[in-house]
Amino acid sequence: MKTILYIGQLWRGGTCLDRLKSLERIGFNVLPFDVTPYRPRGNRIAASIQWRLARGRWVHDLNRDIIAFSKQCTGPIQFTWIDKGRTIQPQTVADIGRITGRPVIHFTADPAFSVHASAAFTASVAMYHALITTKAFELPAYKSHKAAAIILTRQSYAAERFSPDPGAAHNAVVFIGHYEPHYRRMVDAVPLSYRDVSVWGPGWSGRLRRPRPYVRGGGLWGLDYVHALRSGHIALGLVSKWIPEQSTTRTFEIPACGMLMIAERTNAKPSSLTLPQSCAKKPRTTRLTTLRARASPPEAASGASEAATTLIRRCERSSGP
Secondary structure, eight states: OOEEEEEEOOOTTOHHHHHHHHHHHTTOEEEEEEOTTOOOOSSHHHHHHHHHHTOSHHHHHHHHHHHHHHHHOOSOOOEEEEESOTTOOHHHHHHHHHHHOSOEEEEESSOTTTTTOOHHHHHHGGGSSEEEESOGGGHHHHHHTTOSOEEEOOOOOOTTTSOOOGGGOOEEEEEESOOOHHHHHHHHTOSSOGGGEEEEOTTHHHHOSSOOTTEEESOOOHHHHHHHHTTEEEEEOOOOTTTTOOOOHHHHHHHHTTOEEEEEOOTTOOTTOBOOGGGOOOOOTTOEEEEEOTTSOHHHHHHHHHHHHHHHHHHHHHHOO
16 A cells, blocks of 8 residues: 655644545555644734734644654654645745655645745645645645646546435525635625524624625534535625635535535536526526536525525626626
């Protein structure tokens, strides 16, 4: 069995842990290093600044311990996988490659040169043997920073967590995601009472000029996220307007749960999803399109399709041409 080193945020319910398990399923012996315990110290403001800048004593300790971990791993190593390595210094990447004598690969599903940018990662790009990303719009940035090899892939989901649960739905419409004005306009356009709409995500409570009763709480992760997502008959799979996003993990997770999904039409619509006949529309740049997983029962899809058509029209008027 081939052995690899895996460095990432390995907290339960996180996507890094999902990827580690996927590598194990395809036959790798994974030696893990969890970066989760390494956090900024100090008061809230100081810790926030350290986190955003990826600087501080905690970053030094993290990189020191990663190098020590690499030295302790005995036997032949196939490669090292660094997941979301915005705090990994370029010298650390180089040292891992020298110690193991094998390639060092980076993966992130985040926008690595904008929202989640860090000086450490930018300076490290040229040190990696290959970098995997889901952001097509960032390919020029990877190239400009001398990436040796770039692999563009799609978002994915953990099938063991995201699966249909017909008895879980008790909300008409749900949305889970951070606050953006675009998201607020879309949710406000839903033609239902507030008690039938539920929203969870960071920033909603603090950035709204007037409270929205549909805001149920802050960010959700792990099984809490899955349960909240499956609580709706219809889910909004909206993509960010802060970056030129084409798809997100919700694009795959919602249909995997067997729910109707309403989302902007983009060039990255998953080919594995089907469009209910009663929601079919002619292509248009700002058109919202409704998708459902093939696992959805036909009788449920029929009724939900009619409701979704109304939602599409209202959301289109809200978003404008």
